[in-house]
Each structure stands twice: as structure tokens, then as C-alpha cells.
Amino acid sequence: MSDILIVDDMASNRYILRCLLEEAGYPVREATDGQQALDAATRSPPALVLMDINMPVMNGYEACRRIKQLPGQWCLPVLFISANNEISALEQAFQAGGCDYVSKPFHQLEVLARVQNQLRLKDLSRQQAKVQLYQSLFQLTAGIAHEINTPVGIGITASSLIHGAGDLLANAVQNGMLGQRLLHQQLTDIKEGSELVESSLRRVALLITRFKELTRDQHELPALHFPVQKSLSK
Template sequence: MSDGQLAQGNFELSIVSDILIVDDTADNIRLLSSMLLEQGYKVRKAINGTMALTAIRTLPPDLLLLDINMPQMDGYEVCRQLKQDPQLRDIPVIFLSALDSTVDKVKAFAVGGIDYLTKPFHIEELVARIESQLTIARQRQLLQQQKQQLELEIQERRKVEAELKWQRERSETLILNIFPQKIAERLKSGHQTIASYFDEVTVLFADLVGFTTLAVQIPPTDLVQFLNQIFSRFDALVEQYQLEKIKTIGDAYMVVGGLPQHRDDHAQAIAQMALAMQTTIQELKTPLGQPLSLRIGINSGPVVAGVIGTKKFSYDLWGDTVNVASRLESQGEPGRIQISEQTHGLLHHQFHCEERGVICLKGRGELKTYWLLG
């Protein structure tokens, strides 16, 4: 026989088949071996069932030619044990026997035989049956390999899809940590410049008192960890009062109420945030054990809010309302919350305030301000 070939689409498999002959009669083994070698097969031999199982487990053959009547262990038992082993059960078994009753044949198929040929037989018929079973076995092996490959590809595709999903979700989370949801949606839809006018919001600026001196006294990494501890608590307050954090600059913290979603109580929410920030800062100390204090400035009025530029986007506010809030913070006092007359008018006596009087704001002139006390 020439090399056995299996064509599946454009795939071809060419091998020399390894056949194990199991028979307790030496003449039968010699005859079968000579015939099969002439046909181009590799041939191995075993003269009893025990030797056959040892040979199979040592090096599994492509096909087994198995006699039935053998001492110690007959062919049925050899086949039964072979089919019980998950690693060996797919080896095709052709029974070659002088037994020709229907009962013997049925029993051979019952224990796992794939074919049955009665002695004496024609070599042409035996070769045809061998080739048929080898072809089926190779097709089964090929299908199994293709199935395994497909399963691997599916697993890999699922991993890639899961990774892409995770990356998309992570990107969404990062974007929403930087921008309000409505702004993020407009950015993703391809808007180049995003700016919206809001006729009434409340802006808060907060600044750590003595931060410059502290920065000289402790290592930069400790300083960053310290700021992160403080600002993380402030971020939690932003979530609690449903406000919008705009940015941090050094030790300064900026929050706004009333955008991008309008709310009537923006001044009240910012006032609650400011009071909670003062309470929070009193609970903390510097890495050197020193007490902390905040200056806070609050102003209400119109602003323009949006995203400009083409790189390193950030959501920001512009307008006189923002500038005044910043000046109220910088010209305030440690541990106190200074609010503008506009903000004071929006609080509707719901908060306890104390008039500070008229102060001169840099670049803005004289303004009447108040202290928010509680």
C-alpha cells in the first residue's frame, strides 16, 4: 500500500499506518505480517492478550487485528479493557477469527470491535477493510483536531471580546471621572468645541491654609498622598450633594452646583458642601501632626462651561462669576467661608450668615460679602 492519504478540503494527511497483530498462532502472525509489510504497513506482533495490552499502552497502534481464541486472556477481554481506557478507546479493532457464528460476531461488536472477518480470508478484502477503518479513524482524528482548534479559537475570541469590553467599560469610567455624562456623550459624538451658557450656578473655591510652608517640610510623595487623602474625602462629599467637581490645582479645589443639569437649590447644595468640607478638614492633621484649616469662597451667577482645545481635554468654567469666587477664597480668612451677596440672596435665610461688610476685591472693586456660619 502507498502512504495512506486523507483529503479534507485543501488539507492532506500522509502517514504510514502502524498495525498490531495479536494471535497466539505463530504461523498466522507470520502470514499476516508478511502480507501487510508488502502492502507498506508498519507491523508489530503480540502472541497473547497481556503482551498486546502492554504493547498498546507503551505505543498505541493505528489499528488492531485481534484473534479471539487465546489462552489466559481472549480477544473479547483485550478489546473490553482497551475500550475502557479513555486514551486508547478510539483505536479501531478488527476481529480475525475462525469463529463464524452470529453470537460470536455480536459479542465482538458488543465489546467494541469495529469489524469482523472470518478465517480464512482474502488479503484483498482484509486490506480494503483495514483501509476503510483507518480512513474513518483519521477522519475522526481530524474532526477532533478541528473541534479542539475551533474551541481554542472560540476561547481566544471570548478572551479578546472580554478584554475589549473591559477596556470599553474602563474608558467609559475614566471619561465619566473627567467629564459630566452629557459632555462625555457630546465628545464621543465628535463635537470639536463644546461650550454652554448657564445663567445661574454657584461656584466654590477652597484652599488649604499654609500649604506652601508644609510643602517645604515633607517629602513630595508624602505630600501627594496627604492631598489625595483630603481630596478623596471632598470627592465623596461632591457625590453626596450631587455636585460637579471641576478641578484641583495644587492644593486648591473647585466645585460647582447647577450644571450641567440645572437645579434650583444649587446655592444651598454648595453651602452644605462648604460646611461639610470645614467639618472634614477639622478631623484631619498634617503628616507632622499639625491642625488643618481651609479658606473657602463662594459666588453665584452666570458662567460658560465646556471643553476647548484638541489635546488633554478638561471641563472648565469661564466668566466673572468664577473670578469673583476665586477672589473671595483668596481674600478670605482661615477656617471661614466667605460668600458673595448674590449667593447670600439665594440662600433665603435657610443658613446662618454674618455680614462681613464691603471689601475690595483685586481687579473687581468693592463688594459686600458675608460669612457662612452654619
């Protein structure tokens, strides 16, 4: 089980949350400011972050934004904790990427309920992502089968044509009935069949090469910060 990261500059708050979460069976880490939280999430991403807002060095809003910019952590749930219940503070929390808000002083049942709810939502999102991945794989497999079956089917038909022409020529030679016209016609069929087999095999080889390219390791690009307001002001 991944741990929960508690971020608060007040030791008493961290102690209360640690005791509450550990009693519920959750492993816990602590950080005393936003920079420590960012460093901790970079080293080892937690399952969830409980983030205070007003802290030295780096406040909770900025820490949340930066954590969300870490590779693969845009969906990491961050619950803000603060004694400030004003609407503006809540709006800032959600704009920074927070998923929920816990008010101080803490109510144990509320904290546990919100933590459990976010972890369930995260697990559900992971399961939905797996289902979508499996569906995509099934569709890709079906597409590959269709793309390969077409040239393979043409190649099989062409091979049958070549085989039939060869049998016809062999019988004609055996019976002494091989004439120039028959020979020309069957050699033409064999040539056309051979060309179809070759083109089909080339098509299959090309498809396999393209499918191999699709399966190459794709390195995730780092998230980039785009200054929207600065850009619009120009």
C-alpha cells in the same frame, strides 16, 4: 506512521498477516495472546489492532475491552479475526468494542480493504476532532474578547469623564470662575469615574484569573470499570 498490532496464537496466521501488511507499507508488531496485546498497547499504542478471538491466557474479547479502557484508547480500532462466523460471535466482537470482523481463511484484498478503511475513519475522526477544537477555540476567543471588552469599554468611558472633569476644573481655575458648586459637581464626576475605572479593572483582573484557571493542565482521569450487571442485580 504508527504500527499495526497483530494478535494471534498461531504463528502461521501472524506470518501471513505480517507479510501482507508489510508489503502494503505498514509497520507491524506481533503478540501471541491477549495479555501480550494489552501490555504492548499499554507501552506504545498502535494505530490499529488485528485481534484473534480464541487465544490462551486472555481471549480477544477481554483483551479488546481492557485495551479500550486504557487512557485515550477508547477510539483505537480493533478488527477481530476468527474462523467463527456465527452471529453470536459477531455480536460479542462488537459488544467488546471491535469495529470490524475479518474471517479466516484470510483474503488479502478483504484484509487490506478493512484495515485501510478503519485507518481512514480514524484519521477522519482525528481531523473532525481538530476542526471541533478549532471551532471551540474560536468561540472561546470571541467570548473572552467580549467579556473583556465590556469592562474595558466602561473604563475608557469613565477615564474620558475624569479627563473632561479635570479639563473643566483647570479652565475654571485659569479663568477665575471656579465656584463651590462647580468644584463639587466635577469632584463628584471624578469620584464616580474613578470608581468605574477601578471596578472595570477589577472585573478584567477577575476574568484573566478565571481564564488562567481554564488553561491549567488537565490530567486525564483513568477509565473506570463499572459492573453494570452486578449493580442491577443488587
